[in-house]
Amino acid sequence: MYLETDGTVIFTELDGFRGRGRAHPQMRQLSRSREDRSNSFSMGEDLRSHWWQPKEGVVRRLRRAISRRVCLETNHDMSRTIIIAGSARGGTTWLARILEDLLHYRLIFEPFLPGLVEEYAFELKKYLRPGDADPAFRSFVERVLKGDIRNAWVDQSNRSLIARGRIVKEVRGNFCLKWIRENFPSVPIVYILRHPCAVVHSRERMGRLPAVEVQSILSQELMLKDHLEPYLNAFENAHTSLAQFAFVWCAEQLVALRTMNMADWVVTTYEDLLQNADGEIQKIMKYVFPDGYAETKTKIKAPTSIISESTRTDSAILTNRNPLDSWKTDLNQRQIEEIMEMLRRFRLDTIYDESSLPHHDSIRRILKHECSL
Secondary structure, eight states, X not given: OEEOTTSEEEEOXXXXXXXXEEOOHHHHTTOOOGGXXXXXXXXXXXXXXXXXXXXXXXXXXXXXHHHTTOOEEXXXXXXXXXXEEEOTTSSHHXXXXXXXXXXXXXXXXXOOOTTTSTTOOSOTTOOOOTTOOOHHHHHHHHHHHHTOOOOXXXXXXXXXXXXXXXXXXXXXXXXXXXXXXXXXXXXXXXXXXXXXXXXXXXXXXXXXXXXXXXXXXXXXXXXXXXXXXXXXXXXXXXXXXXXXXXXXXHHHHHHHHHHOOGGGOEEEEHHHHHHOHHXXXXXXXXXHXXXXXXXXXSOOOOGXXXXXXXXXXXXXXXTTOOTXXXXXXXXXHHHHHHHHHHHHHHTOTTTOOSSSSOOHHHHHXXXXXXXXX
């Protein structure tokens, strides 16, 4: 998939489907000349790796290819929808895969993407205050939660032929999670955190550019006024893509953690899922199904055996490295310090620092609003 200079999105065989679409104006700004197409901006998860599934047999690949186009949903009640939110490259796809393996729900992939989801005619990374009235956006979100949005993009990762619910995997909704919670109180929200050094390094390694996301953040005046104005000087000093990606990560966590209450969601971390998948998934299932659910006693597969299509061939998991701290060898000390300095500006270094694991006490205090961000 690549972006033409006129704003046309071109899909190739590597994307699993061919065709053309129109890019959102914010994305067109990143289009480059045809001669420089090899370095042009790519949107969403890396679709090329979608076709490389080392642990997936022929029958399963065929089933997945069919289910991307045909999925019978037996229940359109929004309470049978789970939202998985977090930052890009933060483990959302992996967590969605684990839950899909347990629940056999339809997986709806990143519907909040202008240009590739025709019905999404809103800002990239849209911000809303909890009490804001936005009928058009509410109608769109309701359609997503009921499973009424279908196209090649949102269904690219689905593997369920018959689904009794939905998993909506979204990395661009962190700025309106509280609004979604208040407008759709029956829909459980699962949030996943991952060490920012791992996230930022993964995003940069994929050749992504932070400019379009930064512009989306800085252009939303209400969000700046409500949350981000004190941190704009931190962005002004962010001269590298690493620092700018760190700014995006910090802004996403700050707004989400400030606005959501303890009872609004369940929060896990990539690191905890790696170390204690059974415990974390049971915690999530108890939140999603408070009255009990028979499949909560289903044996959880080893987390590293579930490989998402966004997993790169040079990832720590596939190269037999420790995914908890591979970023420590991939980044040099100056780069690590650059990312950590951004966290200190946002006071998010209480959650993650130069160690590999999150600080759970700090996360709990923040979730309970016992300390301010």
